[in-house]
Amino acid sequence: MTSSSACNPVRVIGTLDPIFLEERAQLIVKAAAYMTPDCWRAERSLAQTKWFEYRFISPVEATVNFVETHQKIFRTKWSQAFETSAANVKRGVAVGGIWNNRQEFSAFWNSRVHADFLGVEYGIYCSTNMETALRRAKQKRLLRPGQMRSEDCIKAVKARWEEELAGNRWLSELPHYRSENFCELPDQIAHREHVAHTLRKRSNFAISLGVSMDTLRVLPTNKAEEIFGAEIVNGARERASGIEAPAPVERIPDERLAPSCFGLPVPVDVSSDRCRRCPLAPQCVKVSQSALDSSVTLYGSDNPHADHVRALTRERVQRFRDKRRRAQAGVVEEGADMEVAA
Structure with missing residues (x-):
């Protein structure tokens, strides 16, 4: 028995479609009106914790x-x-x-x-x-x-x-994680590790292991053998054989492999572990800077939310001062009227 996930070459991602990049940038810049740079930076951390269905x-x-x-x-x-x-x-x-x-x-x-x-x-x-x-x-x-x-x-x-x-x-069935789309993105690697970890908790471990390798193609055979051993892997594949039809081979467009943290309007820390391991990091640096520049051009700041809060604060302070001046003026006028009457 051979596995479709055992020897597939790593996919190479080319230059992402500029139309896709523009559409994604427009949506991000639109949201930037409500955001702070710290919020965007937090998304880079959340990209590593969110459920796998939302990582692309x-x-x-x-x-x-x-x-x-x-x-x-x-x-x-x-x-x-x-x-x-x-x-x-x-x-x-x-x-x-x-x-x-x-x-x-x-x-x-x-x-x-x-x-x-x-x-x-x-x-x-x-x-x-x-x-x-x-x-x-x-x-x-x-x-x-x-x-x-x-x-x-x-x-x-x-x-x-x-x-x-x-x-x-127990796993994501998105085609992004299948062997034909594997290009060593950090989230793809994390999903393989998640599958291996979750398999240990399943009551039907052997069948689930076989399905993950030959049916869903989210865990390559050689990786499974490193973790569980060749004997267990061979037995699992035998037990899972014929239970389900293999997932269709679907080579998705390169742009659909852009991770959730791609192109956010804050500088990219290329020295971070996640960015160093990401093959899209060079493109992300350029797109992120472009999104940041567009946000500054549109809103006049890289932190439009803070500017909005400061503007509201100034308005509140001005209203308070105006109200206090009116109140003081009213007291003086009332005193002056009483003095004339006397």
């Missing part, structure tokens, strides 16, 4: 995905807990969506960040948070995104995710 979309696309998932689950939970007939008209997000409301954007962005920090799937994160809160006390409302970080909710989310990993969500 930008943080902005991931947040939009999170909003859509939250909206769907919000209506489902409302139907189950409160009123079925009204569920379809309930909104889990403010009118106009996240792009027309800074507070809403921040609330959903931060909740998505928390889900990525925990490394869980967004649907599991939202539904488990809502279910936990409903069990905690009788509530007339479901949790908003900014309310999903209480201690009992976090504990419940982690426990639920461990159950999912032991079940059907």
Whole structure:
């Protein structure tokens, strides 16, 4: 028996499609109005913890995905807990969506960040948070995104995710992780390590091992032999033979292999371990600088959110001073009237 994942050459990524790069940059620059450089830097760390399904979309696309998932689950939970007939008209997000409301954007962005920090799937994160809160006390409302970080909710989310990993969500079936698309990206390497680690926890270890090698092609045979030994690997492949049809060979376009941290509008630390190992790092440096320059040109700053906060502070201070001056002027005029009357 031969394995399609045993001797495939490492794929070489060429220059990414400029149309794709422009579309991704436009979305990132649009979001930059709400962000700080520290938020973008945090995304480089989150790229290493988020669930593997989200590692090849930008943080902005991931947040939009999170909003859509939250909206769907919000209506489902409302139907189950409160009123079925009204569920379809309930909104889990403010009118106009996240792009027309800074507070809403921040609330959903931060909740998505928390889900990525925990490394869980967004649907599991939202539904488990809502279910936990409903069990905690009788509530007339479901949790908003900014309310999903209480201690009992976090504990419940982690426990639920461990159950999912032991079940059907033990790996990602995205074609990005299959042998024909393997190009030594850090996230692809991390997924192989995740598969090997999770396999040890599965009750049907042998079949899962065989499926991961020959059916899903996410773990090469030589790597599996290094970890588990040739005898175990051969037995696993025999047991899994014929159980499922192999996943289709799908060589995806190069641009779809751009990781979530690619092209963010902050300087790239090429000395970091992740960037040193990433074959797309040279292109990322150029695209990130371009996105940063576009943000500065559009907003006049590399930190438009901080500028917005400072502007609001100045407005509040000015309103307070104007109000105080009017109050003082009113007192003086009243005193002057009393003096004339006397």
